[in-house]
Amino acid sequence: MRIAVGASSFSCAIPDHEVILNPYGRKMTEDEVIAHLKDADGLLAGLEPLNERVFSSSPKLRAIARIGIGMENVDVEAAKRHNIKVSNTPDAPTYAVAEMTLAAALTIARQIVPANTDMHNGVWKKKMGVSLMGSKVLLIGYGRIGKRFARLLEPFDVELLIYDPLCSNSALEELLPQADIVSLHASGSNVILGEKQFLLLKKSVILLNSARGGLVDEKALCRFLECGAYYWADTFSEEPYSGILTKCPNAILTPHISTYTTQCREQMEAQAVSNLLGDLNVA
Numbered sequence: 001m002r003i004a005v006g007a008s009s010f011s012c013a014i015p016d017h018e019v020i021l022n023p024y025g026r027k028m029t030e031d032e033v034i035a036h037l038k039d040a041d042g043l044l045a046g047l048e049p050l051n052e053r054v055f056s057s058s059p060k061l062r063a064i065a066r067i068g069i070g071m072e073n074v075d076v077e078a079a080k081r082h083n084i085k086v087s088n089t090p091d092a093p094t095y096a097v098a099e100m101t102l103a104a105a106l107t108i109a110r111q112i113v114p115a116n117t118d119m120h121n122g123v124w125k126k127k128m129g130v131s132l133m134g135s136k137v138l139l140i141g142y143g144r145i146g147k148r149f150a151r152l153l154e155p156f157d158v159e160l161l162i163y164d165p166l167c168s169n170s171a172l173e174e175l176l177p178q179a180d181i182v183s184l185h186a187s188g189s190n191v192i193l194g195e196k197q198f199l200l201l202k203k204s205v206i207l208l209n210s211a212r213g214g215l216v217d218e219k220a221l222c223r224f225l226e227c228g229a230y231y232w233a234d235t236f237s238e239e240p241y242s243g244i245l246t247k248c249p250n251a252i253l254t255p256h257i258s259t260y261t262t263q264c265r266e267q268m269e270a271q272a273v274s275n276l277l278g279d280l281n282v283a
Contacts, residue, residue, distance in 0.1 A: 001280060002060075004037050007046035007067045012269035017282075022046070027239055030054060037061055042276045044269075045074065047239065047256075052078040065276035067268050068259065069093055070212070072189060087275035089268045090144060096264035098148035101183055101210045104232040104252065105132065108206050113252060130180075130204075132156040138179035141186035141211065142167055149183060176200040183208040184215050191217050198224040205229045210258050213237040218244055225250040234258045 001017045008026050020036065022028065028036060028048040037043060037058040043050075045066045055061065055078055066074060066088040079086050107113060111127040118125050135158050139146045142164040150160055161175045162168045164186075172192075176182070177200050184207075186192060193207070194217040201207075207229065209216060213236035225231060225248050232252040233245065245251040259268065 001041045001282060002039055003042045003044065003276065004040040005044045005046075006033065006036070006048045006050075007044060009265075010044065010067075010269060012266070012273055014273055014277075034058065042280050044272050044276060047073050049073055050079070051075045052081075055079060055082040055084060063087075063276050063279035065089075065272040065279070067272045070187075072212070085279040087272075087279060089271040089275070092267035092271055093259045093264055094144045094148050096261045097145050097210050097258040098152055099261075100234065100254075100258040101145075101149050101208050102152045104208055104210075104234075104254075105181060105183070105206060108230045108232060108252060132158060132181075134158070135180040136161055136178050137181045137183065138163065138175050140164070140172070140182065140184050140192060143185060143187075145210070146183075146185035149185065172197070173200060177202070179205060181206045181208065184211045186211055186215060188212070189214040191215060193217065193221070195220040201229070203227040203229060207231040209233040209235065211235060213241075221245070222248050222251075 002020065003014060003017050004020045005022050006028060008022055010021060024032065027046065030049045030053065033048045033054050034057040039060055040058065041060055042063045043061060045064050050064060050073055052075060061084055063085045064074065064079065069088060069090050071088055074086060076086055109132055110129040115127050133156050137153060137158045138161040139150060140163045142162050161179060163170055163172045163175055176197055180202065182205060189212060192215045198220055209232065213233065221231060222244055230250050234254045235256055239256060245253060259265065
């Protein structure tokens with residue numbers, strides 16, 4: 001079997017099969033994906049666009065295994081029309097993403113980034129932070145990662161507020177004014193936090209986004225951050241990202257690395273390989 005890898009990094013061994021790694025070390029464009037998939041039977045996918053044009057140009061492709069959770073880059077209906085099986089790895093990233101979200105919350109709350117910057121600039125200045133203990137944390141989305149993040153927060157004695165239409169009747173507009181921290185764990189691409197929602201939030205709120213860049217109206221967010229709030233994001237509508245948030249000093253940005261731990265990547269890649277070979281009917 002000829003197996004192409006779309007993910008920007010990949011280290012899992014696949015004996016007895018020809019493996020073609022991503023030659024760019026980044027998210028590929030549509031044209032690059034089409035060239036990369038020439039004569040490929042299967043794809044271990046990253047975030048590259050996988051749509052009708054790509055599938056029409058890849059007649060041998062029979063299976064796609066997404067290394068990760070999100071499927072927004074995959075036109076699943078088009079894949080079905082071309083008899084291409086599609087899978088993902090929803091379990092492996094859960095702990096790593098929740099752990100990264102907690103790290104971001106603590107980093108912002110305790111002012112670690114500006115303190116570090118000061119020290120490197122020869123400035124000895126003690127900055128007053130806030131403690132997570134006793135804070136109200138609003139989770140928007142309560143699936144695998146939201147629940148794991150909630151478990152990691154247990155030792156901090158926070159008060160959890162949950163907004164998820166699948167498991168809660170609470171209205172978002174009622175919960176937002178109460179929150180000291182808001183953490184996004186929702187799926188989809190519709191804006192959840194926009195101008196209207198920012199008007200309801202505390203000016204000192206900490207916003208965390210490990211889910212989807214499109215869940216937040218960036219222009220409205222930048223205006224809101226001027227009031228003193230903080231925002232951490234690890235995922236963006238366009239990646240690599242160079243948008244307006246890079247100009248906002250209260251935005252802490254990381255390049256989609258929440259799953260980038262050795263353990264998580266090994267688990268995701270192994271599960272994706274297993275899914276792919278299973279769908280290709282390879283023992």
